[in-house]
Amino acid sequence: MEPPTSPPPTKLLIRTYACKLSAKKVKLGLLKLVETSPAFNESWINGEFDVGSRIGGLHQYGDIIIRHRTVRAKSELTIEHRAGDDALAREIETLFEKSLTPKAPRMVKGNTRPQGMAYFFEMIRGSVLKHKVLLTDSIIEAAHDLDFDDYRAARSKLEFLRKLPRLSPFDVHDDPRLKKDFQEAAVVHAKPKVCLYQGKKLALTHKLSVPAEWDTCVLTLHFAILPGFKVLIGWVEERQF
Secondary structure (H helix, E strand, O other): OOOOOOOOOOOEEEEEEEEOOOHHHHHHHHHHHHHHOHHHOOEEEEOOOOOEEEEEEOOOOOOEEEEEEEEOOEEEEEEEEEHHHHHHHHHHHHHHHHHEEEEOOOEOOOOOOEOOHHHHHHHHHOOHHHHOEEEOHHHHHHHOOOOOOOHHHHHHHHHHHHHHHHOOHHHHOOOHHHHHHHHHHHOOOOOOEEEEEOOEEEEEOEEEEEEOOOOOEEEEEEEEEEOOOEEEEEEEEEEEO
16 A cells, blocks of 8 residues: 655645634734744734735745634634644644644535635646646635635636637637637736746736625636646736626
8 A cells, every 4th residue: 555645835725714713813823923033034924914824935845824703602712724834834823723723624515625715626637627727826815815716617717718828709709708708808908917937027908807706705816828738827816796
């Protein structure tokens, strides 16, 4: 029998706990930990409010996101991190261990991945779409802050972007929905977002909106069209309409 393999260091992991501490006490503990622990010597903490904190670092594989939620008088703490930063996540767990009880994370209904667009985009990076739709690491980091959760709508737009470089106006003229998406995606924006790709700055001159079917939230994908009929998405954001 082959020994189990470790997940790649960039894989997203989530730890979920029932929590006896208030959001304020968690925040104060995190601030002190990042300030005093040698493990966080080259890390920093962001987050304006007590309910959410983001720890970044020069030698981390990604940001560590700590969320404190209270639902029906019961508090829950989650720590989301990359597998390569597991030792840092364990430091946080150890700090609060007397007030934490591990529990299963909230999963997407009918799926084996946790809720959230960061996990959705990670799933896309491992699917067949990865050959034509490239997602940067910055997408994963930005997606942690998104409330958008219409995964079906997002998948549909990504499927459209997979085909976009080979589409012509003639291909979409009989379908009003595809025609609208094609016209929106074809616009070249004068002040685009910029991302790093293969060590160089790349202008994301195109956008595509993803309206949620059951909410007022709209996801915006910022992308560039690459040689080889590929699309690179380098930034994502949301707004209310």
